[in-house]
Amino acid sequence: MNTKRELTCIVCPIGCSLVAELCDGKVVSVTGNTCPRGKVYAETECVAPMRTITTTVKCKNGEMLPVKTATPIPKEKMAEAMEIINKANPDLPISVGDVIIESVFGSKIVAAKNLD
Numbered sequence: 586m587n588t589k590r591e592l593t594c595i596v597c598p599i600g601c602s603l604v605a606e607l608c609d610g611k612v613v614s615v616t617g618n619t620c621p622r623g624k625v626y627a628e629t630e631c632v633a634p635m636r637t638i639t640t641t642v643k644c645k646n647g648e649m650l651p652v653k654t655a656t657p658i659p660k661e662k663m664a665e666a667m668e669i670i671n672k673a674n675p676d677l678p679i680s681v682g683d684v685i686i687e688s689v690f691g692s693k694i695v696a697a698k699n700l701d
């Protein structure tokens with residue numbers, strides 16, 4: 586059975602309106618994308634949506650450190666991932682790219698700012 590799903594591409598700020606056509610749970614066509622990244626986004630979003638997390642953690646000295654997932658994680662794991670990330674309490678100094686948590690649902694959590 587064919588179904589259509591309307592999406593807004595979130596890969597870049599343009600936000601193209603996409604329509605994905607699915608047949609038996611598989612994406613068979615994507616329209617509305619103005620670049621190949623939109624097609625990949627729609628295909629992933631319809632089958633196994635992924636998200637990047639950007640948030641902050643409190644360092645031992647009380648300063649807030651911006652952190653992010655190094656690679657996207659499954660969308661349905663975001664709440665659980667936030668519970669894990671919120672428990673981090675790193676020591677300074679920290680440089681951009683330092684690993685704050687080794688693995689959260691398949692992604693490292695890395696620092697997004699230098700803090701001395």
Ligand code: SF4
Pocket residue numbers: 594595596597598599600601617618619620621622623624
């Ligand atoms: S399809 Fe391409 S141009 Fe359009 S929002 Fe997605 S990434 Fe941006």
